[in-house]
Amino acid sequence: MFPTAIAVLQLLPLDGTGTASDLMQSAVDLARSGLPVGTGRRARRRAAPWLVIAAIFVSLLALLPLAFIIWVAVQTGWETVSALVFRPRVGELLVNTVLLVLLTVPIAIVLSVALAWLSERSDLPGARLWAWLCVAPLAIPAFVHSYAWITMVPRLHGLWAGVLVSVIAYFPFLYLPVSAALRRLDPALEDAAAALGLGPWRVFWRVVLPQLRLAICGGSLLVGLHLLAEYGLYVFIRFDTFTTAIVDQFQSTFNGPAANMLAGVLVSCCFVLLGLEVLVRGEERYARVGSGAARYQQRTRLGRATIPSLALFVVTTLLALGVPFVTIGGWLAAGGAAVWRFDEIGLALGQTLFLAIAGALLATVAAMPMAWISIRAPGPLQRLLEGCNYIVGSLPGVVIALALVTITVRIALPLYQTLFTILVAYALMFLPRALVSLRASIAQAPVELERAASSLGRPPLQALWSTTIRLSAPGAAAGMALVALGIMNELTATQMLAPNGTRTLAMAFWSYSGEIDYASAAPYAFIMVAMSLPLTWLLYVQSKRMAGR
Amino acid sequence: MSFLEISGLHKHYGPVAALAGVDLSVISGSRTAIVGPSGCGKTTLLRLIAGFEAPDQGRITLDGEVLAKDGSAVPAHRRGIGVVAQDGALFPHLTIGDNIGFGMGRGEDKRAERIVELAYIVGLDKAILKRRPHELSGGQQQRVALARAMAMKPRLMLLDEPFSALDTGLRASMRKAVAELLEAAGITTILVTHDQAEALSFASQVAVMRDGKFSQVGTPRELYLKPKDRMIAEFLGDAIILPAKISGGFANSPLGRIAVDTSDSRDVARIMLRPEQIALKRTSREGMSGTPDMLFGEVTESEFAGSMCTVAVRLLNSADPPDAAAIGNTPLILRKPGMDAPAVGEIVRLTVSGKAHVFA
Numbered sequence: 001m002f003p004t005a006i007a008v009l010q011l012l013p014l015d016g017t018g019t020a021s022d023l024m025q026s027a028v029d030l031a032r033s034g035l036p037v038g039t040g041r042r043a044r045r046r047a048a049p050w051l052v053i054a055a056i057f058v059s060l061l062a063l064l065p066l067a068f069i070i071w072v073a074v075q076t077g078w079e080t081v082s083a084l085v086f087r088p089r090v091g092e093l094l095v096n097t098v099l100l101v102l103l104t105v106p107i108a109i110v111l112s113v114a115l116a117w118l119s120e121r122s123d124l125p126g127a128r129l130w131a132w133l134c135v136a137p138l139a140i141p142a143f144v145h146s147y148a149w150i151t152m153v154p155r156l157h158g159l160w161a162g163v164l165v166s167v168i169a170y171f172p173f174l175y176l177p178v179s180a181a182l183r184r185l186d187p188a189l190e191d192a193a194a195a196l197g198l199g200p201w202r203v204f205w206r207v208v209l210p211q212l213r214l215a216i217c218g219g220s221l222l223v224g225l226h227l228l229a230e231y232g233l234y235v236f237i238r239f240d241t242f243t244t245a246i247v248d249q250f251q252s253t254f255n256g257p258a259a260n261m262l263a264g265v266l267v268s269c270c271f272v273l274l275g276l277e278v279l280v281r282g283e284e285r286y287a288r289v290g291s292g293a294a295r296y297q298q299r300t301r302l303g304r305a306t307i308p309s310l311a312l313f314v315v316t317t318l319l320a321l322g323v324p325f326v327t328i329g330g331w332l333a334a335g336g337a338a339v340w341r342f343d344e345i346g347l348a349l350g351q352t353l354f355l356a357i358a359g360a361l362l363a364t365v366a367a368m369p370m371a372w373i374s375i376r377a378p379g380p381l382q383r384l385l386e387g388c389n390y391i392v393g394s395l396p397g398v399v400i401a402l403a404l405v406t407i408t409v410r411i412a413l414p415l416y417q418t419l420f421t422i423l424v425a426y427a428l429m430f431l432p433r434a435l436v437s438l439r440a441s442i443a444q445a446p447v448e449l450e451r452a453a454s455s456l457g458r459p460p461l462q463a464l465w466s467t468t469i470r471l472s473a474p475g476a477a478a479g480m481a482l483v484a485l486g487i488m489n490e491l492t493a494t495q496m497l498a499p500n501g502t503r504t505l506a507m508a509f510w511s512y513s514g515e516i517d518y519a520s521a522a523p524y525a526f527i528m529v530a531m532s533l534p535l536t537w538l539l540y541v542q543s544k545r546m547a548g549r
Numbered sequence: 550m551s552f553l554e555i556s557g558l559h560k561h562y563g564p565v566a567a568l569a570g571v572d573l574s575v576i577s578g579s580r581t582a583i584v585g586p587s588g589c590g591k592t593t594l595l596r597l598i599a600g601f602e603a604p605d606q607g608r609i610t611l612d613g614e615v616l617a618k619d620g621s622a623v624p625a626h627r628r629g630i631g632v633v634a635q636d637g638a639l640f641p642h643l644t645i646g647d648n649i650g651f652g653m654g655r656g657e658d659k660r661a662e663r664i665v666e667l668a669y670i671v672g673l674d675k676a677i678l679k680r681r682p683h684e685l686s687g688g689q690q691q692r693v694a695l696a697r698a699m700a701m702k703p704r705l706m707l708l709d710e711p712f713s714a715l716d717t718g719l720r721a722s723m724r725k726a727v728a729e730l731l732e733a734a735g736i737t738t739i740l741v742t743h744d745q746a747e748a749l750s751f752a753s754q755v756a757v758m759r760d761g762k763f764s765q766v767g768t769p770r771e772l773y774l775k776p777k778d779r780m781i782a783e784f785l786g787d788a789i790i791l792p793a794k795i796s797g798g799f800a801n802s803p804l805g806r807i808a809v810d811t812s813d814s815r816d817v818a819r820i821m822l823r824p825e826q827i828a829l830k831r832t833s834r835e836g837m838s839g840t841p842d843m844l845f846g847e848v849t850e851s852e853f854a855g856s857m858c859t860v861a862v863r864l865l866n867s868a869d870p871p872d873a874a875a876i877g878n879t880p881l882i883l884r885k886p887g888m889d890a891p892a893v894g895e896i897v898r899l900t901v902s903g904k905a906h907v908f909a
Contacts, residue, residue, distance in 0.1 A: 186638065188634045188635075188636070188638035189638050189640060191596075191599070191601050191625070191632065191634070191638070192632060192634060192638040192640075192694075192697075193626075193640075193651070194600070194601065194624070194625035194626045195599055195600075195601075195625050195626070195628075195630060195631065195632040195698070196626075196651055196652030196697065196698070196700075196701055197626050197627075197629070197652050197701055198626050198652075199624075199626050200626075203626075206651075207640060210640075210642040210643075211641070211642055213642070298601075298602075
């Protein structure tokens, strides 16, 4: 069970845009889970001890936030803990959070499956364009979606507003794996079902949908974890979740036990989601049975359903892309040249890029030993270590930030609000992104090359450098880009941990919109979207390529 | 009585004609094999019969009911035609039992018993029913696919290269088992394959397909011994093709006077022999003298490959054929049992048995 669990954990619950690429990776991994990956090439051998030590060190570091929540709980004592946890406020938050997840996820599933099926398997006019438009909303940070909606409909607030904006902001996390799975489905199965006397609808229910289960489970987990972790989106529409409450608590009482205990409950919610997903997914293998290449899929003729189908895409695109673009454009037009304070924007951009690049470098270097071991010397220990990293990656940024605040304040005060701490936080949060990309690219560099280099007289480290590391460089670069993008749009942890005087794009956007100066916030939103947009195109192309088209 | 009747079937994919006018009639309860090189359109034909696609032109009738006519077609799920695909196409999300029972109604009478019975018929153990497709070997998967298709009591069974994924030993035994099974159930069957030996041994009627058309349809024996042209001859097995002059039921050829299967007279013709019609007998150079009407050759190559041995024989005293120069003295390539094959340099006497086939 464990390897497949890890494959799903690769569906990382991280803020911002980059996640979807991990998602693509995992969509493929998911389809192949069941199988031992690259059996032929994966020569089992023992890893160098320093690599193992490095990997263990990184994993222990990754477990630090979790350990601290437990430690704080133990220190606080059961009575205080129960008083803090079992109170009406927590119940309220729990109801809010559970309702949000229970309403958003099913709606997002139905919407994504419908969109994915129409764009992949029907003769919808302009299917390729629509497919890309369904991925593009990922370029817009969730809190910018919310900002756009609150501008359009100022009275928007509460649960249903939360559901609406959440579905719009996060449905691509389901759309991507579901459409990838649909592309990979073997049409012979549908033919077989038709030959056995099933009509088109029954074929969909009994053959197609069950095979999308893995993709739907993985995507739903991702959406669910995002719902738990998101802060900015729900502040705009005044909807309280655990994450917003933790930040409020932190702002009023700093790192008191109250905030820590809320974080504990939030972490439990994450674990419940992870567990649920494992339960629902089951032990199935959904890969193609048999050999040979699959036939081309035929596209279903929509006929009279073409217009309503197109309408669905038009409405979705208007809500997910039209609203943010019109709003940002509107504020930019209203603000005119005055909102482009170039000195301030330049400073924010510089700081953001610096943090993003430094964080990406750190995360990639930290992921290197683990990635190497997981491909070249897999075993139970490695799977355990890797599992730790993925679990930590699925924790909300606010939890990791809170833990690091607690640790630095109590143990290493000089490190509090330093560049070092914020970079460590980024590395912990985004490590899985770097890990997945690195792993995939190391898997493509055959170990034989490394051996050939050794046999030609290179010492081990040089052999590693001149073969595997060189070959995995593109993958590492892709992973770094994803981490950098995640950091660029990160808000919660940055606010809590960054050194005084730091003002990233997201922070500047947040503080202006907090002052209801929406026009001044618009340039920052615009820059964040503009920098993320190319990545969604990349994701779209990548997902096509992975399906062999 | 013709059960399945296909006439003038055309199918285009863009500018490519996959089927260019196919006619076929299949007798009830019989086995037909469609054989041809890959890309000849045989799988397309199968997909049209199954109803996965509609023909551009032409007609398909099954048991008097029109299934497809000039572009309109009955959809696959209303045809009652069983299909076994190349790799089985088992549903990976269902157990073997549920796969077999897929086409039955969920509340159908004695569903469980029927599933066990079908598994038994195709030679699967009951214990396997709770497993998943990926836990089965290729041969077992094929059996499940067959049982699944038989569960709906099809009027017609289509087999799309079902044995090609199996290894050689298993392939022959599976083929035999499936043929007997379908025979016993009285189900009319069409097999599509690119393997000529499979086609010849499986079916009572074989259709050779090329470039979207049938080039010849007939019994296996007819096709093997009397192919219409050189390509069919060579597709169905090794062939020795020789120039000859024919008259009075005999041919004058480089191999001497050979009986032929026609009474026509022609000065220039091509005849075909199957290599197994030529027997070799060891002799020596001395043995050649004084026997002008006998045919001798020298072994120039001998390639041992286990049970069979490929022997190349250069003729030493070829009877003068009409255009002997045209073939020069190309050695004859023969496959002989490996046990007692002649070695390089040995002199052999050649004798021809049976009649040669004359190409039209």
